[in-house]
Amino acid sequence: MVSRVIPVEPFDLVVFGATGDLAQRKILPALFRRFCAGQIPAGTRIIGAARSGFSTSDYREKLSSDLKQQVSEQICDVDALAKFLQLVTYVPLDATGEMGWSALCERISGAGADRVQVFYFSVGPTLFGPLAERLHSYGLTNAETRIVVEKPFGHDLASARDLNRTLASHFEEGQIYRIDHYLGKETVQNLMAVRFGNMLFEPLWNSQYVDHIQITVAETVGVMGREDYYERSGAMRDMMQNHLMQLLCLIAMEPPAKFDPDAVRDEKLKVIRALDPVEPYHIVRGQYAPATGAIGRDQNYRETVENQRSSTESYIALKAHISNWRWAGTPFYLRTGKRLKARSSVINVMFKDAPHSIFGEEAGRHANHLKIRLQPNEGITLSVTIKEPGPGGMRLMDVPLDMSFAEALGPKGIDPADAYERLIMDVVRGNQTLFMRGDEVEAAWGWTDPIIAGWQARGDVPKPYESGSTGPGDADLLLRRDQREWRGINP
Numbered sequence: 001m002v003s004r005v006i007p008v009e010p011f012d013l014v015v016f017g018a019t020g021d022l023a024q025r026k027i028l029p030a031l032f033r034r035f036c037a038g039q040i041p042a043g044t045r046i047i048g049a050a051r052s053g054f055s056t057s058d059y060r061e062k063l064s065s066d067l068k069q070q071v072s073e074q075i076c077d078v079d080a081l082a083k084f085l086q087l088v089t090y091v092p093l094d095a096t097g098e099m100g101w102s103a104l105c106e107r108i109s110g111a112g113a114d115r116v117q118v119f120y121f122s123v124g125p126t127l128f129g130p131l132a133e134r135l136h137s138y139g140l141t142n143a144e145t146r147i148v149v150e151k152p153f154g155h156d157l158a159s160a161r162d163l164n165r166t167l168a169s170h171f172e173e174g175q176i177y178r179i180d181h182y183l184g185k186e187t188v189q190n191l192m193a194v195r196f197g198n199m200l201f202e203p204l205w206n207s208q209y210v211d212h213i214q215i216t217v218a219e220t221v222g223v224m225g226r227e228d229y230y231e232r233s234g235a236m237r238d239m240m241q242n243h244l245m246q247l248l249c250l251i252a253m254e255p256p257a258k259f260d261p262d263a264v265r266d267e268k269l270k271v272i273r274a275l276d277p278v279e280p281y282h283i284v285r286g287q288y289a290p291a292t293g294a295i296g297r298d299q300n301y302r303e304t305v306e307n308q309r310s311s312t313e314s315y316i317a318l319k320a321h322i323s324n325w326r327w328a329g330t331p332f333y334l335r336t337g338k339r340l341k342a343r344s345s346v347i348n349v350m351f352k353d354a355p356h357s358i359f360g361e362e363a364g365r366h367a368n369h370l371k372i373r374l375q376p377n378e379g380i381t382l383s384v385t386i387k388e389p390g391p392g393g394m395r396l397m398d399v400p401l402d403m404s405f406a407e408a409l410g411p412k413g414i415d416p417a418d419a420y421e422r423l424i425m426d427v428v429r430g431n432q433t434l435f436m437r438g439d440e441v442e443a444a445w446g447w448t449d450p451i452i453a454g455w456q457a458r459g460d461v462p463k464p465y466e467s468g469s470t471g472p473g474d475a476d477l478l479l480r481r482d483q484r485e486w487r488g489i490n491p
């Protein structure tokens with residue numbers, strides 16, 4: 001099945017930070033792929049801006065070579081690339097000074113008052129304020145202006161509030177798109193489709209039938225290249241407060257009355273507000289260390305960040321409880337870490353055992369289990385219990401009912417749309433459903449801050465775990481104490 005492409009009207013998109021890693025690896029390739037899919041029409045203007053002194057033709061040359069590496073020729077050929085590059089220009093500009101702003105004004109002058117203007121802040125958060133102020137003072141905004149801000153959105157509740165206040169002094173909440181690329185993943189949206197589009201799951205989606213839920217976001221990469229940022233952040237701020245929190249919200253929220261941005265975000269906010277504080281003994285922090293015989297600075301967190309006394313966690317697991325009618329009594333186990341055994345983002349919904357087995361003890365215990373794979377190989381697997389084939393009595397076994405989205409939905413050899421493609425086009429269309437609202441971000445920090453303050457006050461030091469493992473042993477104990485086990489971390 002080929003996905004339906006609905007073209008949008010020509011628009012202007014300014015990428016601040018156009019020479020940076022994110023712009024090069026994600027934003028511009030996403031725009032190029034949407035262009036090749038026929039969604040971005042002629043007349044659209046894409047303007048890169050950063051301090052580096054490229055001319056437009058130099059920038060196009062650099063972009064051309066970046067895009068050739070990032071986007072397969074099967075999707076976008078050289079003709080398409082040449083046409084796409086014609087949409088792109090570059091302006092040297094300083095977010096904190098006046099350099100380049102008049103040139104930017106000229107570049108996007110002539111746009112009608114109702115032309116969509118997207119300003120993508122692909123720069124460090126300290127530049128969000130200066131950019132917002134200058135967009136305003138140079139009169140670059142109109143009623144259809146949208147700004148996109150990247151994570152991290154603040155470092156704690158106080159800084160997130162400051163950032164929200166700064167942006168709110170120049171833009172309406174309806175113009176601010178706080179991006180969390182996890183929300184753009186096909187499977188994440190399918191979570192809502194599966195839950196609210198089927199009669200099958202929702203009646204069982206509560207503490208009466210669900211034993212517990214596991215959310216795992218495992219990475220194989222270390223922190224090399226992001227040492228300074230990571231050392232100040234750690235897994236709790238970098239991943240748990242945003243990506244895992246968002247997944248938790250989508251899994252746990254009540255059905256919104258309609259699939260509309262505020263209805264969905266209201267329900268997510270209620271989940272965050274219903275989260276209990278986390279007990280210290282329900283938190284496990286880890287830091288990767290070299291596996292036996294392994295060499296290389298990137299195998300060892302402390303060597304990577306050049307701080308032998310670092311107490312920043314590269315791994316965190318915790319047990320969360322949501323105090324509401326639906327979930328009281330069902331624990332949510334969340335874990336995320338770097339340098340783990342495999343790259344894998346998975347949600348496992350573990351259903352309870354049947355209340356009584358008519359097959360007797362020897363048939364074993366068999367509970368249903370819904371596995372939602374976010375990456376790699378996005379898809380959903382439901383394990384169901386059946387009779388083991390053959391004579392020899394009633395023995396039971398679990399078999400997977402598997403739905404791989406790539407196989408089921410994608411034309412052969414073509415990857416499903418990347419999260420950034422979907423999210424950027426949502427910004428252009430003015431749909432905020434998959435973006436975080438200011439109060440959601442603040443509520444997430446409001447839950448996270450006391451957890452961090454707690455381990456800081458106790459002076460907790462993260463437990464070492466071997467690079468390439470499944471994390472610290474204490475994380476296994478966290479579940480074993482409850483007679484449960486983590487599902488494996490598999491690619």
Ligand code: NAP
Nearest residue numbers: 017018019020021022050051052094095122123124150151
């Ligand atoms: P980066 O590689 O360091 O790029 C930063 C960009 O900002 C560069 O283009 C830089 O270009 C520009 N810049 C810096 N100071 C500027 C100024 N005063 N005026 C105008 N431009 C300026 O950072 P990044 O990795 O692309 O990340 C960008 C943002 O996205 C950050 O907030 C980051 O936390 C977030 N993010 C990144 C990723 C990722 O995978 N990279 C993932 C999630 C979120 P010049 O030096 O030429 O000015």
